[in-house]
Amino acid sequence: MRLGSGSRIAAAVQARSEHALAATCDTPDKLAALYDSMEVVGVTCLGAAHAMLARTTFDLCIVDEATQVLQCTVLRPLFAAKKFVLVGDPDQLPP
Incomplete structure (x- = not known):
């Protein structure tokens, strides 16, 4: 999963962006499960403070x-x- 501003994510990675993947989640539990299921997370050092990664x-x-x-x-x-x-x-x- 690639976290960050959609405008700064390369087109080849857009389908693996947080925005694209999270659009399929309709409850907070499903969203938390999505983040927990990711094997690779691409994020800046500042982005690592993202609320969904707080307990990761x-x-x-x-x-x-x-x-x-x-x-x-x-x-x-x-x-x-x-x-x-x-x-x-x-x-x-x-x-």
Whole structure:
């Protein structure tokens, strides 16, 4: 499932977006079950604070551009994961 603004999600992934998948849920319980059933969730570090993910734990969290993210922003996804991988170049110049 790809969380985020529909306008910022690539067309090839739109069918797997939160908006498209959640449209099939007519009760809060079905929506919660949908989120729980996802094997892969694509989300930004800030998006990991999404209300539906509040009680979710993940087997693995991969943070790309880890040297560019603020520590306070990355804490939620890291605490929600059993294992994590931080990927980044410490010598990369900021945008």
